[in-house]
Amino acid sequence: MAEGAWAGPAAGESVAAAAARLGVRLLSSARRRGEGRAGAAARRLATGAGGGWGRRRAGGREAPGDVRAAAGPAARPAPSPPPARRPCCGDGDGGGGCRGSRRPPRPGPALCRDPGRAALLLLLMGLLRIMLPPKLQLLAVLAFGVAVLFLENQIQKLEESRGKLERAIARHEVREIEQRHTVDGPRQDVTVDEEDDVVIIYNRVPKTASTSFTNIAYDLCAKNKYHVLHINTTKNNPVMSLQDQVRFVKNVTSWKEMKPGFYHGHVSYLDFAKFGVKKKPIYINVIRDPIERLVSYYYFLRFGDDYRPGLRRRKQGDKKTFDECVAAGGSDCAPEKLWLQIPFFCGHSSECWNVGSRWALEQAKYNLINEYFLVGVTEELEDFIMLLEAALPRFFRGATELYRTGKKSHLRKTTEKKLPTKETIAKLQQSEIWKMENEFYEFALEQFQFVRAHAVREKDGELYILAQNFFYEKIYPKSN
Secondary structure (H helix, E strand, C coil), X not given: CCCCCCCCCCCCCCHHHHHHHHHHHHHHHHHHHCCCHHHHHHHHHHHHHCCCCCXXXXXXXXXXXXXXXXCCCCCCXXXXXXXXXXXXXCCCCCCCCCCCCCCCCCXXXXXXXXXXXXXXXXXXXXXXXXXXXXXHHHHHHHHHHHHHHHHHHHHHXXXXXXXXXXXXXXXXXHHHHHHHHCCCCCHHHCCCCCCCCCEEEEXXXXXXXXXXXXXXXXXXXXXXXXXXXXXXXXXXXXXXXXXXHHHHHHHHHHCHHHCCEEEECCCCCCCHHHHCCCCCCEEEEEECCHHHHXXXXXXXXXXCXXXXXXXXXXXXXXXXXXXXXXXXXXXXXXXXXXXXHHHHHHCCCHHHHCCCCHHHHHHHHHXXXXXXXXXXEHHHHHHHHHHHHHHCHXXXXXXXXXXXXXXXXXXXXXXXXXXXXXXXXXXXXXXXXXXXXXXXXXXHHHHHHHHHHCCEEEECCEEEECXXXXXCCCCCCCCC
């Protein structure tokens, strides 16, 4: 093989390191033969593979050190190339940070999020500097950049097409179910027993152990003979459009083949009475300490959980801790991010999503008392499930035992989560938004504990559901 020829990376060697090795080989050859254009090309390749393009003045001319090094054998020997390292997208290209770097990552193109592709780009650009005349180098770089942008645009279009395909498949599955249930007669002839004419809506708040609880509903649906349906909104938007509200209300109330039904999804409360519905669904929910919920969500966006560990999360690669985020005044940990549980219970009014609205807080309290069958707290999830099993056995018979012994109950846990310091907590608690969210949480907790106190009794440290404590007497007129 010719000296300095490219043989590809060795086993276990990165593309960047292999490119640097090729540059060193060319540089050594140039020193033996007398430096010139070959020496300059070798030094550029070695420097390019190592993460830089050489020192240049403004205007594109080489610095004096580079000119002297390329002048010939009489010039001072060029320094040895720097050790190869992974291309760092934070080193001036506007991309995300590198593993091991303390600098926070910055948003950038897909090449900057993939060190392998970035190293390959550096290698190709280094080879272009050797093979092409100077006048064509800029044109080649521009063409390559246009090609990269075109590919990224195509990838984005494919992602959008995938989302449309998933929604089309879901609609097709719904039509198949309807056809399967109406094969023996028209749909309007389907009758539902009063006991089965029940719909539960769990408009789950993110990061409140909602997946753990929903897994129980899925595990019990076949045994207890009811349907479970996930409400999947585009981009997890909790606010439905007016036309989608009408469709959803119609589906829930008239889709007899899906009754009894358990609907769950990240959707804010919707008042069915506003649409003229006589029999409204049963709403249930679970809420969590506001700061604990925000901390869990912060790390979930960066590290995911053990439920789907291979799924790439939106903030993946950001190594900044929650404490560091609060100290720096970051947007992902700002007090405004605490404003979520109140609007989920308040509903679809615009004022509900006005951060810090006192009216929204009072409306959320009103709905919790008047529109929700039961609202539990994450910290006492087992008691919440026990009360549901006692009150709604049609759905939750066997739920308590399944929660205690089942394999899926505690499956979803956010990874890499670090508890915030007392200083961080104290800083968040100074905000008015935290005070309002915490007021709502304390209100819900007090209501839940009141319901539990009148539904169970404690014996030997265990809770037991109370038996029926009322009966009928003095029934008139007397039957013969």
